[in-house]
Amino acid sequence: MASPNEPRWLDQDEMAAWRGFVTASNLLNRRLERQLKEDSGLSHTQYEILVHLSAAPAGSLRMTELAEKLVTSKSGLTYQVTQLERMGLVGRRSCPSDVRGVFAELTDHGREAVRQAAPGHVALVRELLIDVLTREQLAVLAEGLGEVSARLRPDDVP
Known part of the structure; x- marks a missing residue:
């Protein structure tokens, strides 16, 4: 019998799942980052900021709420919003x-940037992930990763 201080090593199936997740997520992130940079000059994080702002009422969110949605630090978000401000895509107001x-708020130029970047981004997401999996696999993936996300989020984050 294993002692309580001994690690619970991954079995073969668990290791295959872990390695598959790490490899697929790294490859997917790399390809999405490259596509967005080449097509729109945006990083994946910057694109996600614009998407969240475009979906928000009046195109604006408090910086703290935006950081929670992006699962990023406030300082990391501040840096990205500053970059987007320099590009004229986002503004800030008290x-x-x-x-x-x-508040971070989407400018008209930012709204147009999302409109132009979204089709290519969604097409690549579909090509690399969505269309590769069956509906059943997508449901299992959504459920499983949703459970992981729920366990990792702090209690105070909705």
């Missing part, structure tokens, strides 16, 4: 009800 609060 929160009228909270002096510490700052």
